[in-house]
Amino acid sequence: MVAENLSFARALVTTNLKAAVALRGAFVIQVVFMALNNFTFFVFWWALMGHVTTLRGWRIGDIQLLFGMVAAAFGLTVTVAGGVRRLGRFIEDGALDTLLTQPKPVLVHALGMHAQPSGAGDFISGLIFIVWSGQISWRATPFVVAVIVACTLILIACGVVFFSLAFWLGRVESVATQLWELLVTFSLYPEPLFGGTLRLVLFTVLPAGFVGYLPVRILHAPSLANVAILLLVAMAYLCLAVLVFDYGLRRYASGSRFTTFG
Amino acid sequence: MIATQLAKYAAFSRIAASQARRERNELYGRMAFFAVILGVFSSLWRAVEEAGMPVAADPKSLVWYLAATEWILLSAPPIHIEIQEAIRRGDVVYRLGHPVSYVVAELAAGLGLLAVRAPFLGLTAFFCAFAFTGWIPPLTALFIVVPFGFAASAVITALYLGIGLLAFWLQDVAPVYWVWQKLMFVLGGLMLPLELYPAFVRRAAVFTPFPSLLAAPASFVLGTNLVTPGALAGRLAFWSGVTACAVSWIFRRAASTVTINGG
Numbered sequence: 001m002v003a004e005n006l007s008f009a010r011a012l013v014t015t016n017l018k019a020a021v022a023l024r025g026a027f028v029i030q031v032v033f034m035a036l037n038n039f040t041f042f043v044f045w046w047a048l049m050g051h052v053t054t055l056r057g058w059r060i061g062d063i064q065l066l067f068g069m070v071a072a073a074f075g076l077t078v079t080v081a082g083g084v085r086r087l088g089r090f091i092e093d094g095a096l097d098t099l100l101t102q103p104k105p106v107l108v109h110a111l112g113m114h115a116q117p118s119g120a121g122d123f124i125s126g127l128i129f130i131v132w133s134g135q136i137s138w139r140a141t142p143f144v145v146a147v148i149v150a151c152t153l154i155l156i157a158c159g160v161v162f163f164s165l166a167f168w169l170g171r172v173e174s175v176a177t178q179l180w181e182l183l184v185t186f187s188l189y190p191e192p193l194f195g196g197t198l199r200l201v202l203f204t205v206l207p208a209g210f211v212g213y214l215p216v217r218i219l220h221a222p223s224l225a226n227v228a229i230l231l232l233v234a235m236a237y238l239c240l241a242v243l244v245f246d247y248g249l250r251r252y253a254s255g256s257r258f259t260t261f262g
Numbered sequence: 263m264i265a266t267q268l269a270k271y272a273a274f275s276r277i278a279a280s281q282a283r284r285e286r287n288e289l290y291g292r293m294a295f296f297a298v299i300l301g302v303f304s305s306l307w308r309a310v311e312e313a314g315m316p317v318a319a320d321p322k323s324l325v326w327y328l329a330a331t332e333w334i335l336l337s338a339p340p341i342h343i344e345i346q347e348a349i350r351r352g353d354v355v356y357r358l359g360h361p362v363s364y365v366v367a368e369l370a371a372g373l374g375l376l377a378v379r380a381p382f383l384g385l386t387a388f389f390c391a392f393a394f395t396g397w398i399p400p401l402t403a404l405f406i407v408v409p410f411g412f413a414a415s416a417v418i419t420a421l422y423l424g425i426g427l428l429a430f431w432l433q434d435v436a437p438v439y440w441v442w443q444k445l446m447f448v449l450g451g452l453m454l455p456l457e458l459y460p461a462f463v464r465r466a467a468v469f470t471p472f473p474s475l476l477a478a479p480a481s482f483v484l485g486t487n488l489v490t491p492g493a494l495a496g497r498l499a500f501w502s503g504v505t506a507c508a509v510s511w512i513f514r515r516a517a518s519t520v521t522i523n524g525g
Contacts (some may be wrong), residue, residue, distance in 0.1 A: 026434060033437030040444035047459050051316030055309045118436070171287060178291030182298055193305040 008104050012112030013080045020117040027117045034121025035128075038071055042129070056192035060134045063190060064214050068129030071188045074152035075122025075209065077159070081150070082114035083179040091166035097254050105244050111156065136219060143222040147215040150227075150234040154210050157237035158183055160245055167248030179206070179232070185213035207237065215251035269306040270362055271370035278374030282292055282339075289379060292336050292416035294385045300387070303328050303453070304394035317458055320503065323484050324455070327400040329391035330480035331452050334411045337383050338418035341368060345426025346435050365423065365513045372419040399483040406491055411478040414497050417505055418446075418475055430516035447471070451477035455484060471501040 014262040020025050026041040027186050045067070077084065090096050090110055099106045102132060126148075129135055186208035187196070194202060203209035218226045282289070299453040307321035315321070345368060348354045359363050373524040392398055425442060429437050446452060448463060450472030456464050467473045473488070487499065 029437050030434075033440055037440040037444055040441070040448060043448050043459075043463075044453055045461075048316075049309070050460075051458060052313040054311055055306075055313060093301055109353070165448065174288035174291045178295050182295060185295075187304065189302055190309075193302065193309055198301075 001238070005105055005108055009080075009108050010220070012109070013115065016112065016115035017079070017080070020115050027120075030117040031121040031124065034075075034118040035118075035125040035131050036127075038067075038122065038125040040168050042067060053220060055190055058190040058192065059093075061135050062216065064133035065189060065219060066190065066212050067149060068126045068131075069148065069215050069219070070126070070184065070212050071122045071129060071184070072126025073155055075119040075124070075126055076152040076183060077155040078116040079119035079123065080115070081111040081156045082116040082119065083111045084163065085177065086114055086158055087111070087160065087163035087178050088166040091248070091252065092171055092173065094254055096249075096252060103131055106249065107160065107242065111160070141218065143219060143227055144175045145164050146227045147218055147230060150230045151211045151215055153234035154207055154237050155183070157234070157241035158207065160241035164241075164245050164248045167251050182206060183208055183211065191216075192203065207233075210234070210237075271366055272364075273315045274367045274370040275374030275377070277411045277425070278371035279378050281380040281480065282375045289382055292308075292379070293382060294427060296332055296336055296383060296386050297390040299391045300329055300390045300394055306492055314341075317455060317488070319455070319484050322397045323399065325395050326397075327455060328453060329387040329482055330407050330411060331384050331450070333380075333387040334476055334479065335446065335452065335514050336413045337376055337380040337412075337415040338358060338422060339372050339379060341372040341375070341419060342422045342426030342429075342439060344437055345423065346429040346433075349426075350433060355520070358520075361436070364399065365509060368464050369420055369423055372423060373416060375411075376415055376419055380415060381421055384408070384411075399485075403482040403485070407479055410482075410494055410498065411490070413502075414475040414479055417498060417502050420502070420505045420509060421471075424505065424512055427512045427516055430520065446476065449473065450475055451480075455486070456488075457486075464484045471504070474498055478488050482509040 042064075045060065045063050049055075049063070053162065055063075083090075086108055096106060099109045102109060130144060152257065159180050161171070162179045165172045165176055183206045184207060186202055191209070191213035199209075202213075208232065214226075214230060218230060276284070277329075304325045307324045310316070311321045317324075327434070345354075346400065356362065360367075398404075421442070425435050427437055430439055448459065449467040449470050451459075451467075455509075456467060456473060456477050459467075468504075472495065476486045478494050478497070
């Protein structure tokens with residue numbers, strides 16, 4: 001069952017990527033501009049850390065590593081599961097009808113439907129930031145891969161939960177989008193900036209702690225046990241997301257759609 | 263004659279404003295995002311203060327500076343998205359035949375949205391900045407920031423309109439928007455005052471509209487007053503004129519090359 005779903009997801013992603021790359025000019029522009037976008041954003045940190053050497057123990061290299069991790073995971077998310085950001089609209093518009101009649105899992109299908117070419121720009125610039133941080137040795141490469149995959153799964157899971165609120169609350173697309181962006185925003189800033197109750201929130205409701213802070217700690221001192229913990233956390237969030245979506249799907253009202261599909 | 267024309271466009275503004283008042287989810291989302299950003303940056307500036315402030319300003323006024331720049335930027339409605347979609351779907355063709363200018367009507371609608379967003383986001387900025395700092399800048403500074411900030415948001419809205427019109431050639435204007443947004447971020451001094459950037463960035467910024475739209479109005483809360491109110495009014499008027507000419511030229515070029523198929 002899982003193997004079948006994975007194989008279907010792989011086929012979906014491949015098809016979507018082929019479709020995106022087919023428009024070569026648009027694809028290249030989106031990738032290059034997104035990478036430029038990330039480097040321009042980081043000018044803020046270069047300018048600030050040019051005046052201040054450390055921020056509560058964090059140096060520019062640590063921030064580059066954090067930014068690279070989150071950018072790579074975000075890029076992978078919108079490339080392999082680009083549909084996550086449209087899930088709210090699918091539910092709201094009754095557009096899941098077409099997927100419900102297919103013999104494949106609705107959630108996997110909905111997630112894999114819209115690969116975003118700009119994700120490749122995020123992914124590539126993320127990898128450049130990770131290498132540039134100077135904090136990762138070649139031997140730690142498998143840990144980097146595992147941690148990026150775990151962060152990607154958590155981002156997808158959170159997206160599914162936030163956008164699935166549309167099953168109960170109706171038009172929540174903008175609110176869900178903002179929640180998801182808040183998660184990414186919090187992930188991009190150094191961990192010591194946040195304390196108290198907010199810290200609890202950042203490791204539960206908005207798990208920026210698992211998307212950014214814990215991965216950076218793991219990559220500073222790589223260990224199999226820590227990676228296993230992060231992957232378990234990612235699986236837990238993913239299970240929660242599937243449960244929420246399946247539960248919501250029972251409340252789904254058809255949009256009576258008649259469209260061609262394929 | 264002029265009054266009739268103005269009344270037509272005022273109607274576009276009123277309709278957009280009433281729609282924005284009804285569909286407030288996006289606005290609430292922006293308000294929450296705004297509050298979080300101010301919270302994050304108040305923590306950041308406290309951390310920077312511990313390490314030694316690199317600029318002659320205290321963390322409290324820097325949080326207010328960010329509140330002002332973000333208020334200006336977030337208040338401007340991202341009308342380029344709707345314009346891009348109208349062009350991609352071909353809906354724009356039906357609008358071209360109407361007895362109103364498409365560009366002015368879109369700008370009027372954008373200003374209607376701005377009129378609803380700016381007060382909500384302004385109150386969010388004020389209360390959150392006060393909550394995070396426990397301090398309020400001199401009222402005279404705030405009285406200068408508000409009108410200039412609103413005018414700057416209007417110019418940003420017009421710039422979004424120009425970006426949206428590029429969809430006649432590009433189909434997807436997102437990459438242009440990203441770069442424009444980040445130029446605003448750096449050259450406009452969105453999060454950091456311009457004096458913290460290297461000299462070449464500051465020199466480059468002078469030749470762009472970005473400092474006049476963000477850093478200059480917000481500098482009044484820092485007390486650094488990059489320009490006098492009179493000079494800022496002159497610069498905003500100049501960049502408004504440049505934006506109007508550019509948008510008008512883009513639209514004329516687009517309308518002259520558009521091909522209409524079908525009925």
